[in-house]
Amino acid sequence: MTEKRVLLSPLDPVHDIGLKMIKNALDEAGHTTFLLPPDVTPGEIVEEALDRKAEVILLSRTLGYGVAELLGRFVDLVEGAGIRHKVRLGIGGMAIKPEIAAELGFDQGFGPKTPVEEAVAFVEGRNYVPPKGGKKKEKRNLVGDRTYAYHHQGIRTLLEKISEKTLEWFDGVESPGIRRAELREAGLAGEKDYLTISDASIKDYFSQGILPSGLRLISPEERKGLQDMISAGRVENPRILQRNPRHPLVFIQYGTGCPFMDIAHIKGTEAWGADGVVHFDPSWGAKTEGLLAGLLSHEENGSVLTEENLELIKKALEPSTLWQVRAHRGLNTPETVLLAGEAGADLTKINPVYGSLGGGTDPERLLADAIKAMQYAARYAMPFDMPTNEELCGVPAYKAFAGMLIVTHLGLEMGAKPVLQPLFCYSPEMMLGGQMEDNYIDYNAAKVMALRRIIDAPIWAGAPIGFLTHTEERVQSAVSTSFHAGMAASLDIEGISIASADEAYSGGPITLPARIDTLQGTGEAFRFLGSSRMQPTSRAEEWAEELMTNIHGVLKEVAENGSFLDSLYQGILGSQKEGAYPGRNGRRTVQEIK
Amino acid sequence: MEAKARVVDALDIETFLICKNEEEGRRISAGLMKSMGCSDFDLVFIHHEGIGARVRIRAYVNRPGDRYTWLEGGDGDD
Incomplete structure (x- = not known):
């Protein structure tokens, strides 16, 4: 793997948690990262990219309004600065649809719930292969280790x-x-x-x-x-709802x-x-x-x-x-x-x-x-x-x-x-x-x-x-x-x-x-x-x-x-007054065994 | 297979209708479903408050016991 210089910048006033997580993963993988603070203009991001000789720019955008115009303008600025051929552009976040990112000129768009590993794969120029398996769901025994021991001897x-x-x-x-x-x-x-x-x-x-x-x-x-x-719809990995064994x-x-x-x-x-x-x-x-x-x-x-x-x-x-x-x-x-x-x-x-x-x-x-x-x-x-x-x-x-x-x-x-x-x-x-x-x-x-x-x-x-x-x-x-x-x-x-x-x-x-x-x-x-x-x-x-x-x-x-x-x-176990009525289906069908 | 044929059982439309009262909300709901070509529909929930009504309108595409459209085979989503 070749070490990359990566500039990360949120295009939002405050939201940058996704980029922070990606930065940590990239640092761990040995890349050099530069995370800009929130609320930086597209022009300032391009200047930083030039100064730091960035090879990859990762942007994030959570807010939906005006997103297409903003991203289009950013790509224009990168091209105007003459570095588009040297820099790979990625954009992710809640407001991003991958197909729109591609239309606007980004190399890749990452939608909501993209795993951090996928962004790292993009930086490293390789295809992301989702991990197979995960926790396998097993059939559980409902009775578990209950012993049926009585704690109330009078009732027993x-x-x-x-x-x-x-x-x-x-x-x-x-x-x-x-x-x-x-x-x-x-x-x-x-x-x-x-x-x-x-x-x-x-x-x-x-x-x-x-x-x-x-x-x-x-x-x-x-x-x-x-x-x-x-046959076509076998459930490969049924979801596991429980977060705790109990x-x-x-x-x-x-x-x-x-x-x-x-x-x-x-x-x-x-x-x-x-x-x-x-x-x-x-x-x-x-x-x-x-x-x-x-x-x-x-x-x-x-x-x-x-x-x-x-x-x-x-x-x-x-x-x-x-x-x-x-x-x-x-x-x-x-x-x-x-x-x-x-x-x-x-x-x-x-x-x-x-x-x-x-x-x-x-x-x-x-x-x-x-x-x-x-x-x-x-x-x-x-x-x-x-x-x-x-x-x-x-x-x-x-x-x-x-x-x-x-x-x-x-x-x-x-x-x-x-x-x-x-x-x-x-x-x-x-x-x-x-x-x-x-x-x-x-x-x-x-x-x-x-x-x-x-x-x-x-x-x-x-x-x-x-x-x-x-x-x-x-x-x-x-x-x-x-x-x-x-x-x-x-x-x-x-x-x-x-x-x-x-x-x-x-x-x-x-x-x-x-x-x-x-x-x-x-x-x-x-x-x-x-x-x-x-x-x-x-x-x-x-x-x-x-x-x-x-x-x-x-x-x-x-x-x-x-x-x-x-x-x-x-009616000892529920009376008619309370709403319990002994049923009539099958009445008088029980016989004594001769 | 047409897209509607892929609906396993029912389509729920949840929205807020501008209307004077629940009665009008019911009429608008029925009109909405008919305009969408749904004949087997019902109002699961309606509550009028203020300027209109919150509704949950349901159109059954496949009821239990029917010959299900999604079992008829064919690809595509036209």
Whole structure:
């Protein structure tokens, strides 16, 4: 490399940080540099270049007004001084577009975000080759090193008692959902025995090829087009949002209705930093006995659960992406977990409490199905999270948490790895009680603090974070997600599900750019905080203690009742007055095993 | 493939419309989208304050379940 004499000058009143960084790199590389102060005229720069025998002049310009005239005049002055043939000219900065710089007579223009190394390469007269690779994104384990050790022995004793009785009951019952899962295991999905215990819409499809309204089979041409798009659009270096090992994994929820649109959203969000994606199925699927088959597209929200749809989505995922298929609330819960496990999902979602009190399925049916589903989750080593969305119906957090902890203990008994999912939300309880009148931090922090003091289990806040704080306005929505993500990072939790910046809009499907908005916001929150934290006030401590006391009280009541199932019907884990109504789908379908 | 065919799902137009009230803002938004040749559109957000309204207008190009224009192949951006 030949040593160069380089003159650097900002064409702005104050901004010269970019040039200072380039100067440092050039000095380190052994060049001789002269950095002029800001606010020097073009004529003075040319004089300095003559005096110092500069071989390269690097200018910067941040302000946009009059930039073309200014740069054009500078090039004229260099030519007028008779040194243009001896000096290479480079210009960079926020106001610079490389193509305009070339038109004005510069040898090279550097746009915003140009790496310092590229400017050094220009000075040294060589082509800049961007470094390959960078930090490779690896698939992370959501459970991490959580031990599931109880810190609250009183609660542990109650959970053991409740679980023992519940599992005794489970051993003596079966349901169409359990039976169909067993038939699928035996390779008999869609066969006669399976269809006998399925709804008419499923029978019609398998026996006569009639699809339910709004569904259509995807054509081979469409599939070919998708495969071409995926092959061309592999995400070489997915963005890493986290700036610190304790920042949570970030999940987006997809379920546009069509696996192809889902895949477009997944590929877009993977590139912009999503660590995981959650499969949402249609709400009617939860009310239907039996699952369909084939590559199916759906015109409404929720992507149909079929083996073929899941296989297609799995193939499109990057190796670093965590994949969850949710199964928590419907009549096909065990079969969905089985299907997810077979398709290679990393995670699933099971919570009979929310599913039966807020999701519309009969408690008896869903409890039996959920326990079977937990057995499958354990078999396929899929941790499952337990959404406490009954809070959105109006159930107080402590009741929702008591139910979640019972399910946690049942899951552990089944050998599975449950993941706690408190909502970071502005719930009806908060609206009525005023706990979030001052801020959104304290009560959400109290939830995490209380759960951490009960059990050392992974926490995945959801779903999505900031529920009921978002509006249809894009910036407000993205910023709310961003702040909630910052709070999650401050509380050392393992995962978050984020909304899109159009989640509150109910008039049409969620869009990919709106998903990217909130991924950007989340990344900025992590960048902003780094290893620092948001600090709750002392109210969080008071509320955490109150939550623990109340959770203990509810569990005591369930244990005294003697039946977890009966407690669901009786409203101990959320009453009708509070907004929890035991679901009716699948009622009286559980039978005692003879 | 025409440029609009490359839009994965929807076009959002975000701007500030000079108008007397929200009602007029809605009418102007609809007129704007029609003038741009968009028929499947909706107002995601509108808020009138002072001299006009902040709007987020959305035109769906590809809805889930459609035969997606971006899967039809072809290069170029005409």
